[in-house]
Amino acid sequence: MATRNVLVINCGSSSLKFALISQAHPQPLLAGQAERLNSPETVLRWWRGDRIRRQRELPGADHRIALQALLPLVEEAGGDRLYGIGHRVVHGGEQFTQSTLIDAQTLAAIRATVPLAPLHNPANLLGIETAMQLFPDLPQVAVFDTAFHQSMPEHAYRYAIPERFYRDHGVRRYGFHGTSHRYVGQRAAEFSGLAVGDSCWLTAHLGNGCSTCAIVDGQSRDTSMGLTPLEGLAMGTRSGDVDPNLHGHLARVLGWSLTEIEHLLNSESGLLGLSGLSNDMRSLEQARSQGHRPATLAIEVFCYRLAKSLAAMSCALPRLDGVVFTGGIGENSALVRARSVAHLPLLGLALDEAANARCVGGATGAINAPGHPRLLVIPTNEEKQIAQDTLALLDAQPH
Structure with a gap:
């Protein structure tokens, strides 16, 4: 052929x-x-x-x-x-x-x-x-992006608001980055010698946009993003989770419009807002090494919020076969991986520092300390997954 x-x-x-x-x-x-x-x-x-x-x-x-x-x-x-x-x-x-x-x-x-x-x-x-x-x-x-997460159970995707908003307006949690989570979940199983259909993963897609996912037997069971990509983790310029009443507070106290508040939370927050410096993790790590306190805080908040989300996602797993880091930050920041894992001793996670330092720049590998649950770095490839889906669909068409 x-x-x-x-x-x-x-x-x-x-x-x-x-x-x-x-x-x-x-x-x-x-x-x-x-x-x-x-x-x-x-x-x-x-x-x-x-x-x-x-x-x-x-x-x-x-x-x-x-x-x-x-x-x-x-x-x-x-x-x-x-x-x-x-x-x-x-x-x-x-x-x-x-x-x-x-x-x-x-x-x-x-x-x-x-x-x-x-x-x-x-x-x-x-x-x-x-x-x-x-x-x-x-x-x-x-x-x-949303299709992979359509396997979430209703108790994971529904918000605790009146049912008519879901029924009439589709207000629910959808999740995003599904193509990336699906790809690295499959690759994690292959790398570990496990069947995709009999494996359980926590995946962290970390870039300018960030999300976590609980994957059970190749299917999404929960994810951190919601109705929009603003929910969940702290990101490059997005706030992630805030008190839902922040909108009302800013409108009452500052007289801000909905448009101004949405711009603040989507474009001026996250790593950029906390550091006052940059939404780029590489720049923040360099500033941290030079004693820049707001950059240091931005990284600490980012890592703590990531660890909290991974711990929350573990509720959807019957067991844990491993945690997968991917995306520009997940694949390249040994510091972010180390700081995040340090917050998760209750999951039994521990890093091999030398392996963690080696896994950058497109490398695939295990970074967990011996005897501890798998911690994997797996570069995502959404383009490859999209191409594979395209070929599979075309192959299934009657000729």
């Missing part, structure tokens, strides 16, 4: 990330992003398998122009063996419990979830519709 390539597209409101994934290669044949779309500074950046980074200015380009500029790069990198296109879609609501072939019905259902993800789903839709115009003969697949 000829090698099959899948183009993976992740469309934001002002950016478009892409990767050309091949069955025959562990690394993408092509990857990059178009940034600052619809502005004079629009630029397309990409790299091929040789890792040499290239860029092209595209002043004023929109999503369609950026995708058109991408076409010759895809053809050059992958030949004519493009088999399908996989799209990341942030919110699938309750309707989508798995990845789905895109047709008119799928598009209408994604459009209906826009009120649940007003910042993300319109951009995801724009990318899908543009790709369908440019590639009318290629099958396209939607892979939803």
Whole structure:
């Protein structure tokens, strides 16, 4: 069988990330992003398998122009063996419990979830519709961040508010980062020699956005994000959990509008808000080493809140086969892993300091001390998971 390539597209409101994934290669044949779309500074950046980074200015380009500029790069990198296109879609609501072939019905259902993800789903839709115009003969697949968490039991996803808000408006916990949690949960089982269908994991996806997940036999049983990606952990610029009455307090005391409060909690809080310095963990670790107290506090809050969340997620597990760290921070910050694990002696967790220090920069490995529960560092690969889902769906279609 000829090698099959899948183009993976992740469309934001002002950016478009892409990767050309091949069955025959562990690394993408092509990857990059178009940034600052619809502005004079629009630029397309990409790299091929040789890792040499290239860029092209595209002043004023929109999503369609950026995708058109991408076409010759895809053809050059992958030949004519493009088999399908996989799209990341942030919110699938309750309707989508798995990845789905895109047709008119799928598009209408994604459009209906826009009120649940007003910042993300319109951009995801724009990318899908543009790709369908440019590639009318290629099958396209939607892979939803929320789908993996649709296996959560009702007692985990319902809020303690009147039932009519759930029934009439879909107000419940959905969770996000599902593609990443699913991928690293499977990889953790493979790495440990366990069956995916008979293994129990706590996973921590730590980047600018952060979430934890309890995975039992390959299914999500609970996760830290909720109706929106604001619930749960302290993140790069998001506050995570706060007293729900903070909104009312700020409105009464400061006269702030809902828009101002939402901006504060989503864009000015988290690591950035606590440190007053940066939302980038690397910058904060450097500042901490130089005695910067707010940076030190930001890291301590981040790690304590992560440990609290992992402990809470353990309620959903019948047993613990291991804890998995992933995402930019989870894969690269030995300090964050060490500080977080130090808060969890009741779970029996302990680090091997040398192994922890070695597991950075894309390394996969176990970092637990001998005789203690597994602590694993596993790089996530959402693009690969999206490509795998796309191929699996296309293979299942009648020919």
